[in-house]
Amino acid sequence: MPAGRIFSTFLFAFGVAALSLVGPTRAADSDSGDAAAMTEIRSEIRQMRAERQHDREVIHSLELKVQQLETKDSKVQVTTQQLQNTDQKLKETTLELQQTNVQVKTLQTKVDAPVASSQFGDAFSRYLGSHSFTVTGAAGGDFIFDQQSGALDGLHHASQNSFFFDWEPMILYRPTDWILFEGVFSAGVGNTGTATDVSIVDFQIFLNDYMTVVAGLFDQPFGDWYENQSPMWVNRFVTAPLPFGVEPVVPPSELGVQLRGGMQFGDLGQDFDYTVWGGNGPGFSSSVLGAVVSSPTAVAFSQTNGKSIGARFRIYPLPLDSGMGRLELGASTYNGKWANGNWYNSWGVDFNYFTGNLQTRGEWLESYRQMPMGQAADNRQGWYVQAGYFLNGIDVPGLPARLDDYIHRFEPLVRYSGVNQRAVSTADIQAATGVGLGGTQVGLVPDFGINGSPATYAPHSREVALGLDYWIAPSIVWQNEFDIELPRAGGVFVSPTGAQTSAGSIPNDHAFLSQFTIGF
Amino acid sequence: MKKIFAAILLAILAIGSARTPVLAQEDISPAEHKRLFREGAQLWPVYCNTCHNARPGSEKAPYEWNLIIMHMHMLGNLPPQDTKALLEYLKGG
Numbered sequence: 001m002p003a004g005r006i007f008s009t010f011l012f013a014f015g016v017a018a019l020s021l022v023g024p025t026r027a028a029d030s031d032s033g034d035a036a037a038m039t040e041i042r043s044e045i046r047q048m049r050a051e052r053q054h055d056r057e058v059i060h061s062l063e064l065k066v067q068q069l070e071t072k073d074s075k076v077q078v079t080t081q082q083l084q085n086t087d088q089k090l091k092e093t094t095l096e097l098q099q100t101n102v103q104v105k106t107l108q109t110k111v112d113a114p115v116a117s118s119q120f121g122d123a124f125s126r127y128l129g130s131h132s133f134t135v136t137g138a139a140g141g142d143f144i145f146d147q148q149s150g151a152l153d154g155l156h157h158a159s160q161n162s163f164f165f166d167w168e169p170m171i172l173y174r175p176t177d178w179i180l181f182e183g184v185f186s187a188g189v190g191n192t193g194t195a196t197d198v199s200i201v202d203f204q205i206f207l208n209d210y211m212t213v214v215a216g217l218f219d220q221p222f223g224d225w226y227e228n229q230s231p232m233w234v235n236r237f238v239t240a241p242l243p244f245g246v247e248p249v250v251p252p253s254e255l256g257v258q259l260r261g262g263m264q265f266g267d268l269g270q271d272f273d274y275t276v277w278g279g280n281g282p283g284f285s286s287s288v289l290g291a292v293v294s295s296p297t298a299v300a301f302s303q304t305n306g307k308s309i310g311a312r313f314r315i316y317p318l319p320l321d322s323g324m325g326r327l328e329l330g331a332s333t334y335n336g337k338w339a340n341g342n343w344y345n346s347w348g349v350d351f352n353y354f355t356g357n358l359q360t361r362g363e364w365l366e367s368y369r370q371m372p373m374g375q376a377a378d379n380r381q382g383w384y385v386q387a388g389y390f391l392n393g394i395d396v397p398g399l400p401a402r403l404d405d406y407i408h409r410f411e412p413l414v415r416y417s418g419v420n421q422r423a424v425s426t427a428d429i430q431a432a433t434g435v436g437l438g439g440t441q442v443g444l445v446p447d448f449g450i451n452g453s454p455a456t457y458a459p460h461s462r463e464v465a466l467g468l469d470y471w472i473a474p475s476i477v478w479q480n481e482f483d484i485e486l487p488r489a490g491g492v493f494v495s496p497t498g499a500q501t502s503a504g505s506i507p508n509d510h511a512f513l514s515q516f517t518i519g520f
Numbered sequence: 521m522k523k524i525f526a527a528i529l530l531a532i533l534a535i536g537s538a539r540t541p542v543l544a545q546e547d548i549s550p551a552e553h554k555r556l557f558r559e560g561a562q563l564w565p566v567y568c569n570t571c572h573n574a575r576p577g578s579e580k581a582p583y584e585w586n587l588i589i590m591h592m593h594m595l596g597n598l599p600p601q602d603t604k605a606l607l608e609y610l611k612g613g
Binding site for chain 2: 133204210214227234260262474
């Protein structure tokens with residue numbers, strides 16, 4: 001019960017008690033006055049009761065209001081708490097929005113910024129995995145006309161003209177960053193129909209910066225031709241120089257192991273490199289004088305258990321900054337046994353120089369073949385020099401720009417090559433010899449990259465080749481070649497039985513070759 | 521003789537295997553990337569043209585240049601730093 005209410009009740013009771021005690025005393029004084037006083041007192045009492053009732057109602061009303069206010073205050077507190085919670089959430093959401101906005105801006109910046117090709121390349125490389133694979137190589141089609149105006153040791157001769165095609169894909173496969181597999185295959189339509197061949201199959205193991213091991217079947221790393229110049233889109237001419245054609249002085253390939261590398265010895269561009277190798281060794285088509293040399297030799301017909309060893313050293317003496325061009329000087333040797341202990345020795349020197357639009361290269365090589373049964377040695381020599389000049393540095397006054405652009409794509413070339421040997425085996429002329437740029441040579445018939453001229457089989461063959469290349473792209477070329485065969489007299493032809501006839505005079509015939517080649 | 525040859529061969533392989541190959545993946549700084557790219561641009565028309573026409577980097581994908589330059593490092597007996605520079609240039613920096 002509230003204190004105000006208790007106080008009111010107590011006051012009322014006290015008043016009634018007081019009046020009750022005073023009333024009889026005054027009655028004795030005056031009855032009429034008492035009656036009036038009593039009436040007045042009763043009236044006052046009623047009034048007080050009414051006021052008390054009113055006070056109670058007021059108090060009750062106030063209590064109700066207080067309760068209502070208390071209820072409202074509680075609601076306000078709840079609402080305030082809710083508002084505070086909402087405010088906190090809003091602050092958190094705002095912070096998250098700000099962070100998201102920053103992230104979006106960052107992403108937008110990254111999206112807008114160009115991706116560096118190296119980054120894309122690295123990402124793509126990771127996508128491809130550590131094992132990678134690609135196909136390069138070359139394909140070409142050619143047309144060959146050969147005059148064949150005269151006889152060669154009584155062999156049939158007739159003017160020749162034919163189309164040929166050859167496709168030589170090179171497969172490179174890299175399982176790790178220190179091993180590479182290389183395979184070069186050829187498939188062509190030649191003078192014996194369609195044919196396939198495997199010319200290179202090897203593993204390359206990169207031991208360190210200066211040492212690489214190559215194991216398998218590879219181009220002979222002798223001089224510059226077989227390894228670097230024989231691919232059809234690399235060779236500026238359609239044919240090979242005579243020492244690397246139908247009567248090679250050094251075997252074109254080897255089955256064995258190489259160790260090789262290069263290093264800079266001075267300023268940028270001043271380099272030195274080495275290649276040493278060993279293999280199954282040379283083989284010859286027969287034991288007669290003048291038999292064609294070949295390699296690799298099938299193990300069952302290797303003629304010897306002796307192995308070959310070879311070495312090549314090259315130097316590039318001119319610094320890049322000298323502005324004097326690029327010069328390469330090289331020396332090679334290749335030696336091995338054939339036919340149960342007879343030695344085959346060879347050596348050669350080569351050069352390559354280019355500056356601006358001029359490029360020249362050349363090679364000299366000699367071989368010595370020890371013959372069985374006391375026969376005289378079968379010695380051979382070969383050489384070639386060639387030069388080419390790109391016309392892209394020449395502007396002809398008065399010509400329209402379009403015509404000038406055509407002229408800039410031409411490269412005129414000239415090459416002189418020759419072979420000296422005491423004898424040539426007629427069996428090699430008539431039978432497949434397995435040499436050439438992409439097929440096998442049979443008789444006096446052209447093949448892909450081989451003009452088939454009788455004069456190229458002369459013991460003292462000489463050839464002047466004139467070329468005119470039209471470069472459509474750095475590795476797409478239309479090549480035209482005119483061969484002037486100028487064989488010297490001398491030497492002998494040797495039959496399979498060993499019978500020798502004098503080579504006598506051999507006709508100076510001509511050949512024309514046109515070839516379209518794509519290096520891919 | 522054969523034993524000596526085999527011993528020399530094994531020694532060469534053992535010595536050779538002790539070092540990292542030239543084209544091993546390695547992290548290099550952006551400044552080194554730029555330096556190699558500039559050097560590669562200088563070497564590309566000279567080294568490639570020594571044997572054949574220099575082919576532009578756009579002809580092959582970067583991952584193909586990894587293989588081709590690995591092959592040319594062997595075939596041309598290229599010095600290691602020059603090989604790296606050529607690869608950097610042909611892959612487009």
